[in-house]
Amino acid sequence: MASSRQHSSGTVPATDGLTVIGQGIHVHGRIHGEEDLRIEGRVEGGISLTETVYIAESGVVVATIDARDVVVSGVVVGNVSATNSVSLEPGAKLVGDISAPRLIIADGAAFRGNVAMTEGGSAPPKRARTTTSRSSSSSTSTKTKTTKASRSSSSSSSTSQSRASTAKRSTPRVAAIRAPKSTARPDDEVTVIVKHAALSEEEEPKASKSTKKKAKKSPPRGRVPKPGKRRVNRR
Amino acid sequence: MANTVIGSTIVIDGEITGDEDLVVQGTVKGRVGLRENIMVEESGVLEANVETATITIHGTVTGDIQAAERAELKSNCRVVGDIRAPRILIADGASFKGNVDMDG
Numbered sequence: 001m002a003s004s005r006q007h008s009s010g011t012v013p014a015t016d017g018l019t020v021i022g023q024g025i026h027v028h029g030r031i032h033g034e035e036d037l038r039i040e041g042r043v044e045g046g047i048s049l050t051e052t053v054y055i056a057e058s059g060v061v062v063a064t065i066d067a068r069d070v071v072v073s074g075v076v077v078g079n080v081s082a083t084n085s086v087s088l089e090p091g092a093k094l095v096g097d098i099s100a101p102r103l104i105i106a107d108g109a110a111f112r113g114n115v116a117m118t119e120g121g122s123a124p125p126k127r128a129r130t131t132t133s134r135s136s137s138s139s140t141s142t143k144t145k146t147t148k149a150s151r152s153s154s155s156s157s158s159t160s161q162s163r164a165s166t167a168k169r170s171t172p173r174v175a176a177i178r179a180p181k182s183t184a185r186p187d188d189e190v191t192v193i194v195k196h197a198a199l200s201e202e203e204e205p206k207a208s209k210s211t212k213k214k215a216k217k218s219p220p221r222g223r224v225p226k227p228g229k230r231r232v233n234r235r
Numbered sequence: 236m237a238n239t240v241i242g243s244t245i246v247i248d249g250e251i252t253g254d255e256d257l258v259v260q261g262t263v264k265g266r267v268g269l270r271e272n273i274m275v276e277e278s279g280v281l282e283a284n285v286e287t288a289t290i291t292i293h294g295t296v297t298g299d300i301q302a303a304e305r306a307e308l309k310s311n312c313r314v315v316g317d318i319r320a321p322r323i324l325i326a327d328g329a330s331f332k333g334n335v336d337m338d339g
Binding site: 021025 | 244253
């Protein structure tokens with residue numbers, strides 16, 4: 001104990017730039033700031049820092065602590081919330097709830113309370129990725145379809161007409177997006193239309209499906225080699 | 236025993252009591268009651284009623300000061316409040332507004 005006490009006082013010397021609440025000091029109230037704080041005395045109330053709070057072995061804190069890192073060697077009664085880590089050293093006593101991404105409890109530390117180690121906000125990006133991958137895959141598959149369809153365009157002219165009809169149906173919905181692409185690349189025009197039709201199938205609610213299903217069913221008759229392409233895509 | 240230091244970015248809103256030296260570089264609001272020495276450095280702001288043995292002020296103090304031994308106002312300090320101490324030293328360049336009571 002004695003050696004560790006010397007060690008702890010040696011690692012954090014009481015020099016300028018470091019705030020120390022000494023052993024003989026009792027603070028009753030709120031402490032907040034943007035630098036390390038070492039507590040060897042007694043603090044009651046609240047502590048909120050952007051840096052590290054050290055509670056030395058002689059320190060007693062009856063307060064809600066909010067900091068980046070909290071290192072406890074003494075006694076803390078109150079909830080502790082850290083944006084980085086909470087560390088309970090040997091000899092530490094903590095009664096209260098801990099909320100931090102990282103929690104280190106050493107052998108010899110006493111703790112009673114709840115722990116929340118949650119880090120929030122991973123769901124929204126996943127959704128975004130899945131939607132983009134879907135749209136890209138659908139667009140690539142439609143491109144291959146259209147190229148092969150154009151090879152056999154002489155035989156399946158009726159198919160292209162049916163596609164054009166789907167395009168006319170979908171134009172009011174995607175007019176703003178479709179217009180610039182069609183002007184830039186006249187060859188890809190059919191591709192773009194089919195792509196948007198596929199997108200709108202996924203996105204739009206059931207009410208408009210009835211009209212689309214008719215449009216959806218008619219093109220596959222012309223696109224006989226569809227399963228073959230899928231195999232090619234997988235390879 | 237290590238000095239107690241209130242660093243420049245630290246704000247304490249409440250009461251500080253104890254029996255060891257206190258160095259204030261940040262801000263303390265409320266009440267300070269010590270049996271030892273208080274040093275308010277140039278960046279330090281004390282908005283509090285102070286009871287102490289001695290106080291040395293380089294920074295700003297707003298509030299009543301009661302020192303059992305000595306109160307020293309250094310140059311460039313700003314003090315607003317009543318001072319009560321047996322020995323009061325005010326340096327050239329110090330700014331002070333309030334009553335002085337040297338009865339002890």
